[in-house]
Amino acid sequence: MIMTECIEAKTTTIVNGYHKVRFGKNKYRAHRWVWELVNGKIAEGLVIDHICRNRACVAIDHLRMVTQQENIMAGLHNIDNRSNCNQGHPFIKENIMVRKNGRRECAECNRERSRCNWAAKKGAA
Numbered sequence: 001m002i003m004t005e006c007i008e009a010k011t012t013t014i015v016n017g018y019h020k021v022r023f024g025k026n027k028y029r030a031h032r033w034v035w036e037l038v039n040g041k042i043a044e045g046l047v048i049d050h051i052c053r054n055r056a057c058v059a060i061d062h063l064r065m066v067t068q069q070e071n072i073m074a075g076l077h078n079i080d081n082r083s084n085c086n087q088g089h090p091f092i093k094e095n096i097m098v099r100k101n102g103r104r105e106c107a108e109c110n111r112e113r114s115r116c117n118w119a120a121k122k123g124a125a
């Protein structure tokens with residue numbers, strides 16, 4: 001697939017890499033707004049995924065509507081392109097943590113890290 005260049009939204013409000021547009025009382029993510037403008041309302045439970053992984057992008061042909069789960073899996077595939085984390089834990093949906101900023105992490109590693117942090121703090125006290 002030949003992809004056109006990204007069109008980045010030019011807004012001043014950027015939250016977690018997403019541009020926000022404001023209409024009256026409501027704030028929208030710019031790419032969702034563009035999608036609804038072209039394709040109509042986004043059904044509940046569906047998210048607009050950036051095929052180009054550029055969250056600031058509002059090029060309509062770089063966007064697609066997917067379920068939340070598909071979006072997580074697509075992100076994993078794009079970011080990691082692996083079936084295991086660095087520690088060899090499987091990247092299955094039960095073991096994927098999605099942070100507020102959209103980053104996907106290995107849940108098992110996260111648990112181990114927090115255990116370590118806790119132990120380190122305890123040791124230092």
Ligand SMILES: [Zn+2]
Binds near residue numbers: 005006053
């Ligand atoms: Zn793009």
Ligand SMILES: [Zn+2]
Binds near residue numbers: 085086087089107
């Ligand atoms: Zn891991």
